[in-house]
Structures are given as structure tokens and as C-alpha cells.
Amino acid sequence: MNTPPIAPAKINLFLHVGSARADGYHPIESLVAFADTGDDLQFEPGSDAFSIRVSGPHAAAAGEPEKNLVLKAARTLQRKRPELRGGKFSLTKNLPAGAGLGGGSSDAAAALRLLAESNGFAFSDPAVVEAARETGADVFVCLERKARLISGIGEILSEPISIPALPAVLVWPDAPASTPDVYRAFDTAAIKHSTEFGVRAKDIPLERGAFLEFLIKQNNDLTRAAWHVTPNVAEADAAFRAVDHTKLIRMSGSGSAVFAICETADEANAAASALRAKYPDWWVVATTLS
Secondary structure, three states: OOOOEEEEEEEEEEEEEOOOOOOOOOOOEEEEEEEEEEEEEEEEEEEOOOEEEEEOOHHHHHOOOOOOOHHHHHHHHHOOOOOOOOEEEEEOOOOOOOOOHHHHOOOOHHHHHHHHOOOOOOOOOOHHHHHHHHOOOOOHHHHHHHOOOEOOOOEEOOOOOOOEEEEEEEEEEOOOOOHHHHHHHHHHOOOOOOOOOOOOOOOOOOOOOHHHHHHOOOEEHHHHHHHHHHHHHHHHHHHHHHOEEEEEEEEOOOOEEEEEEEEEHHHHHHHHHHHHHHHHHOOEEEOOOO
16 A cells, blocks of 8 residues: 555545434534545745645645635644744645545645644644644544544544555546535435434444445445536446446545445556546546555
8 A cells, every 4th residue: 555645535435414403514424534645735834824835636626725724724723822833835736626535624634734743743732633623524534544433513533443455446527516515405305315323433344345245235325416416426436337346336425526446456456547548537546445
């Protein structure tokens, strides 16, 4: 397995979604893993203020630099730790936006780790943890980059889970999925489909064969809603089903990225090559999830 990137893609191996609460939030239950592909972030200490330069193949889709979650995380931490030195971030966006891969949250978590290291304190420091939780719902789970079961509205995390390494292929079908639109579609009677909650971290089998059997029994409850919002998601799913040797095909998060788990890294590479040849405009990456 390659050295994990500083801001790896976050994958929802399954995602169970409940009905909206009175405050509009949906309770969820999800097993999150991380890929060995992702964004790159560097930090150069300097003035008291923070700035960011964004480059890479998906820089344009990342939005205005001043609104980037990296700066939000850094400034939030600086309010909690006034002695924190500022500086310049350089972000290379390799992950597509609107893909359900947690790129922005992972970038923000990476910024907090870099700032903690630069200023001589652990990223488990309470100020870092608080800054992560305040920056975004998924930032905290991205701090350690370890597989966990998450619940509540994403704020309740299990202890890290040592899942087996999973050769996989990630596909983004060149079309983002709006998370608010997907949840609105999920809330309509025609689209809604919820899986019964009840997964406990201690009950997740860690032997590879049993783990895959467990995963296959789970679901991403937002899939049909995402197909309704962004039909390209259904096309990506169908494209995987035409490829040999996939063990499991599923959408990540609210879409629009879809992943397939393969038996071996060679099979994942072969599947990725086949998909790139057939869909040259799609983002296709062979990776390992863990």
C-alpha cells in the first residue's frame, strides 16, 4: 500500500440514513474508510494571517480560495490558540468536488495536523479537536485518517476499526451531486429508502471474507435519490457492473463518486484501465481502502 496522502479521500463503505429530525438534520450510520489517494497540502509558516493558493486538476471546482475550509479550520484554531503562527497553505486539488469523497473536510483536517505540528502540539490537543468539530461535520473523523463507525449526525465516532485493506476503484462520472438536492430527493415519498439502524463497531468482522459478506448486506440509502438528482451516478454504477472481478459496487456519501471493491490490486488496476478507455472524461483511480 502506498504512503497515505496528507488529505486522503474519505469513503462511506455504507451509509444508513434516517428521516429528518425537527432541526432538519438526518441521523446517519456509516462505516468510513480512507483511500491511498487524495489531495496534497503544504504549509509555510510566515505572518500572523493565513492565506492559501489552490492548484491542481480540480482547483477551479474547489470554489473561492478565501472560502476554503482550510482557512476556516486554521482561523478557528487560531481563535482557540492565539499564539498560533499564521502562514501560507498550498493546496493541490486532486479530488473532484461534489463527489462524496470528503475532500474539503480532509483538507481542513490536514491543515489542523500541519498547524499542530508546526506549532509544537499534538493534533489530539483539545483545541484541535474543537476546531475540527466547529469547521465541519466530517472534519473530526478525518483527523486520524482511520476507519471508524460514525453515527448521530456524524458527530459520534467509534474507536478506530482495523478493517482489512481493500483494493478498489474510484470513479467520478464528470458530474457533481449537490448534497442538499440529494437529501431533498431522499425526503420525498417516491425516493425514500432507509435501512434499519443497529450496526455496532464490535460486531463488524475483521477477517476479509467475513468483512466483505458484512459489507454486501449493507446499503447506501441515498443511492436512488442521487440517481434522481445526477443520472451520471447510475451510469457509473452500470459501467462497473460491466467490468469483471468486482466484489461490491456502491456510491460513496451523497455521490456522485462510485467505488468498486476488487479481490486484488491487479484486478483493480485492470478495471480502472478498462473504464478509462471507455470513459476518457471520467476521473478513475485504482486505490486501496483501509
